[in-house]
Amino acid sequence: MEEKVLNRGQQKVRSNVLDAGLCTGCGACINLCPYYQSYRGKTAVLFPCTIDEGRCFAYCPKIEVDLEELSQRLFGKPYDGSPLGSCQSVLMSKATDIIKGSKPQAGGTVSALMYYALKKGFIDGAVLMDRQGLLPVPHFVGDANDVLACSQSKYTAAPALAEVNQAVKDGYKNIGMVGTPCQVLSAAKMRMNPLMKEDFIDPFGLIIGLFCTWAIDYRLFEPFVIKKIDIDQIEKIDIPPPPAEILQIFGKNGEKLEIPLSEIRELVPKGCSYCVDMTSEFSDLSVGVMEGRPDMNTLIIRTDRARRLVYGAQEEGYLQVSEMPEENLEHLMWAAGNKKRKGLIKACDEGLINATEETNSYLKIRQDILNKLIA
Template sequence: MLSTIALDTQVIKPGLCTGCGACQGMCPYWDSVEGRTLCYFDCERKDGRCQGFCPRMPTDLDALRRQFFPADTILPEIGPFLGLYLTRAADPAIRAGAQHGGTMTALVELAIKEGFIDAAVMTRSQGGLEPEGVLATTAEEVRACSGSSFQVPPTLAVLNKALREDRYHSIGVVGTPCKTLAVYKMKSKPLTENDNHADNIGMVFGLFCGWGLDWEGIRDLTAKHADPAKVSHMDIPPSKYHSLELRENGETVSVNLDEVTPLVRSGCRYCTDMTAEFADLSVGGARSADGWDVDKGWNQVIVRSEKGMKLLELAREKGILEFKDPPETGLDKLKGASLGKKRTGLKNLRGLTGNEDDLGYLNPSKELFQEL
């Protein structure tokens, strides 16, 4: 089967595409327009990097985990686990522009400064709208990527271009679960004769993710409630608030989540990873007994690899991050939330295939999900 036909029939048409960009930046065949993945030409290759890297093509997740993580570190609900931490950037300037505590910005900035990586593939947006993938090499460029966007840009096209150019030899990647999975598929070198310089991937920084939204839909919804040019930030607080928050001129505008959920991308409904399990460390918004007013200024961090632990401890040593103890129930609650997303994704996949035993792109790893 030709690679473009496989991606079209197995990923694009069934609505599984995440818009990550893993298929782009390597050849002129694939592109993206406002979150929609497009193929301009048929390809005559019987396999290809686009097919090999796509996070929604069949993947043996168990084999991929064993290749990169010790088996005794893997928790079934959240993947590789060396520790859970609550942190925030010590620099108030980083926190001021951050989604929550600014931990990711501070860590990536430190990783570049200390030589863990020499560049970072990140996402830059305008208050959460019109995001684009960028390659950041300075602290200023990293900080310009603070905040989050619920539109999903093809960030990995930037990574593929950087790998192809072979200019940087330790590239960091910041991404949502679908993107970090694609990066680890690159690192596994599925096509050994042409692996796209995958050894130049230095670190992977995962972002917790519930879902992404339709580009045009969230743009229109934002304009309905605020002036998009004046929105500096958007966020989804804990479920009890049932809202999307827009920050316009320093004031918070709340949008009922019932207006938001119809805009969730189709591909996100089949995702079973909330915490970006394929990463050196993963960062999300904090959850504690202190309540949202406190938690929105902090992050929770899962460390997954020794390299991730080394960077986090260096951030502690140098005072780049502030730490506080996670709640005793923090890990159990995180596991529960992650498990909920897995079960929802599995239910939707079974509905898509029409077969209880057919988990679509997860079929090579079906045994990992049997207990769910």
């Protein structure tokens, strides 16, 4: 009997991700070919592609994500489903004022580390997120001083990986990236040489993951906000840690708009509800706002190169690092575990985990681990 060739290309990405509403607009399929383009936060397929095995499928964080394989390849150990993923240490951190003109949000750890990584040549360039009005726009920066312009939080889904793909095309081989869990997941898939290319080189020198519970759909956010504030005059957007339960938008002329999170949650893309990763588990290091300490960051070090970077930045006075209090850690684990469990249950209910036809799986995960996590 002839073996059925499963499509691992645009056809499957279209049916299982885009049409199914799972896409979060990470940009992993953009700038690879003429068929996909991102526009105002949405991924569009311009024309059908007939290739059976494509990078769009291989890099997509919403299709055939093998957690076991990722964990083995990136961290050299099995995926155990622990809430924060593979960690070497969990710390609290804060940027120093050594970088002039910096106005980062919360503790400023991400900006400080990217600045330091670029300055010291850990990486050749970095994909960061700039903002035009409300719209996050990925930027490839080669100069440490350009990091500061991109230092603020965005909260809307954005095609960061599109810029990575472009940088790879332009020949960069040691790229830094800051991304949300879905973006970090596609970067992790890229790093595994999914199409088994002989001349493959892992293009990433540093991946900083952000903590994320959900993002906002730009197409819904813009009409929602545009009635309330001039979006070209936005200075800063912030979601203060619980129990504030609000999103704040600050205008350049001192205006301040507060929107209850209950209204914002209506604007979250469907794809976010399947996410099982709060802390960007497949990064080199992950950073989030520390609960109860809006001036500090939580910092998770996952890899050796991340540890070297953090301690270098600390030694040279860019970053202050200290131990994380036990109770904060416990709460972080509870929150991350909760998101993982909810995402897994939803994906399970819809048959998206370990599906019989493998290309129909969103996640592949060892059955015993899965059972433990959703019990």
